[in-house]
Amino acid sequence: MRRFLGFIHLLSGFAYAAFLRGNAVNVDSLDPLGKSALAFPKPGYHNGWGTFDQLIDHSDPSLGTFKQRYWYSTQYWKGPGSPVVLVNSGERSAEGTDRAYLSDALLPGLFAKEIGAAVILMEHRYWGRSSPFDTLTSENLKYLTLDNSLKDIINFAQTWVPDFDPSGSSSPQRSPWIYTGGSYAGALASWLASLYPGTFWAYHGSSSVVQNIGNFWQYHRPIQEATPQNCSRDLGRVIDYIDDVLLNGTEDEKLFLKSRFKLEELQDADFAAAIASGPWLWQRTHFSDQRQKGFNKYHKFCDYIENSVSWFTWTVPGASGVGLEKALQGYARWFTQVHLPSYCEREAGYEGWKGRFNTGCFDSLNPSNPAYHDLTVNNWANRQWNWMLCNEPFKWWQNGAPEGTPTIVSRLLDSEYWESLCHLYFPEGGYGIQRNLTVEKINAWTGGWAVHPITRLLESNGQFDPWRDATVSAVDRPGGPMASTPDHPVILMPGGVHCSDYYKKDWDNNLEVKRTVDEEIRIMRRWVRDFYEHGGEANGHPNEQTSGQTQNNGQTNGQASGQLIGQVVGQIGDLRR
Template identity: 35%
Template sequence: MWSSTWKIASVILPLLALTNARLPDGRLHANSPRPPTVPVITADDLLVTDITGAALPPLNTTYIFEQLIDHTNPSLGTFQQRYWTTWQWYETGGPIILFTPGEANAAPYTGYLTNATINGQIAQQEHGATIVLEHRYYGLSNPYPDLSVKSLKFHTIQQAVDDLEYFSKNVKLPMPGGDKVSITTTPWVLVGGSYSGALTSWTMVNKPNLFKAGYASSAVVEAIIDYWGYFEPIRQFMPKNCSTDVEAVIAHVDSVFTSGSKTQINQLKALFGWQNLTHLDDAAGSLRNNLWDWQSLSPDSGPGSLFFNFCDALEVKNGVSASASGWGLDHALQAWGSYWTTTYYPLLCGDQDVVSCLGSYDANATYYTDITVDNSGRSWTWIVCNEVGFLQEGAPSNHPTIVTRLVQPAYDERQCTLMFPGAWSSPPVPAANKVNAAYDGWNVSIDHLFFANGQR
């Protein structure tokens, strides 16, 4: 489960691939899962001073590191990898705190240089410096000028792990004495959250004794293909009346779409504004979005957050909240349809029509054919298709489900072939077992690696 326990203050929804965003939340289309990105935190004050009171470069000052394109073949040359750093609290001998936001353009993440986050708090306490490093193939840190299948050849977990080693050993930081603080002489702490938290764990497994310590928040260390369990903490801990009614509506949607008459199917599609959607798995799958909003909650979330607004739309009638058994199918179905069409769809899709926003079958759609850089959705999907999976589908038939069973791994694997034509001869099966064997997954046991996770 990817929770938003990372941030000390309120959570801001991730701003992904701003240049090429198709949806308001940055995804390519609304039937693709939201990447497990840490929340964006932008520094409130870009001007800081060092321990002597001397002014330092603004926190949004961008620095460049010449990173190897292929760590197994250095002769291919280097590419420019962006990073941001400050030495606000640094004293000689202090540690270097290295963080990557993972699958996003890293420019908005200047807050992770400050003590508004655990990164800066560690640096402040231990008199260290902080770094935000942009992950290869995200933002403007790209080995090649596009994100074609050919260009993505070196976009792998192992190359990203090797990036962290090469950077920490070779970077010359722009602070006084910055050429003398490589990881071979100075303690470095690796920090990450969600996917980048997993990258922290994977790096410490793959490069034992390189980093002095690691801090992994909500780290998705276990690669899973059919990740129906993603929705289990949501089902278990969301308001009981809401989960009861959501289960009832989803069971009804699946029943109508699999065995209902044409009239019943058309009536259901009309209720949610799906009339122009040809494929029923796209229609039913789109309702996952209301459940995905759970990922944006934090311990201080309360009334007014998008997820709880959804539950209120189903469970509050004439000012009265339903009991744990909910209001039942008839009310919940109509209430969900009304909330979806009048309130939620504009937030989700902006001005996109229903086929552009929710459809996944058109091979010529821009979200499949756009290979420009700074397209985090495309870069993340490459890792999903090849290595980690994390395909968020309906539960098995013998288990309660809050999302449709019409969406199964084949639904997402088909999209891989549309987005990356020619990459595979048939729909790919992510190499999750290989990833877990290489980096230990849930079986990780490494000294000085701290995991932060939340359970109510």
């Protein structure tokens, strides 16, 4: 899931869930670590790109098509009939990410390398250069639905003819196609397997946010579990104090509090959302940061709270922390010295957002905020993702914890606050929440935590991933975290964060992540081997739509697949490792 004016990026990305990006986090699975993971092609790097004529609405083909971008690499491909790995870029433009995705710097490319596959990156509808419309009004956004997004992937896999293999030997009927994604794009893996089985032979989802949750206060629970006790306690003290002032203080007291953070112009809930930027840093942590620098940005945030940022500060506060006043002072110093300076100007640069301490990007409750009126595809606030949160509705509001439960963000961050931003984004209406759609309805359709019976779906989640409790490894899942089975392996990475297994720089710097990736590769190699040993017909593959259809040469899919088995297994090598 990226940031809204007020919500948070699932992936991928990897998933955001707050609205204006100044006050929010996406579930987005691919962050700058992935974008810069491969600055230059390796020797022998071969790739291509193109556009695919995709239906605007799969339920009404008469509306026509739009151009959907894709990139591919055959660097690891072993020839016709070899596997194909497909990854969806999720809720963001795929511009500039192809080199990382198509190489072994990220997990899809590593899968391809280990099983001798071609790897394809597909841009999600409505992002980058894959939008049916240039102007994102509510009317134009109505075709941005989960169902259309899932069917995009199926339609592409079933009808696209690869430039590198026009013979048809690399179709899903004649070679094993594997879908993989992280965060929201990882949830697509589960939903494809559950709702539209048969096209893909196997699926993998990292940090797959399969359960849609309205009051998602549990987003902060893994952060609290991972936070040093002194920082966690002091952070809780500060938030309790801030909430008391905002809810019970005089106007002068509130103004003085906000001025300590240079946020005196913001309304109360916007102020609470702005300073939540600290805890939300945790989602972007990587083991490579800790290995190379000894700390990450979240640890630095905690050091400010504990008044331990100076190199000359040798005394580490005990588990009880430094107390309210010092922690509040440290929090304000972090925000005004580290986070706020030039943030709004640097992030978007709208007219009126210039200046070192400009706060325009945090002004979510202001209907005149330029982010609400930017209807371009490459808009700063990720209008498309906000639409999906408000329309499906995914929701995933990162709220403060209920009374009686320790919280590290303000309880002024509640569902009412986030949903009020839906109306500011889409004042003309027409989105799902306004039409009384609920997360319960979408979970009933997709299966949510329950997941319909599926075969060859591999899921990996992080112990300290903020999105953990929207995955099948959720603590609150009925019956507890999902148990792993041979057909549906579930791996919980000790110490893992969001999509930790997707990044080479993480598996190179953490043994538990490396063990997870090694196990994922072992499972994928076994499933690919099963495809060739069973002629692609095991467990009902291909599906009824395509099974038995004849190819141009008059052979059935089963006959064609059977003739390729020995040839391809020989090309790929020993898949039994």
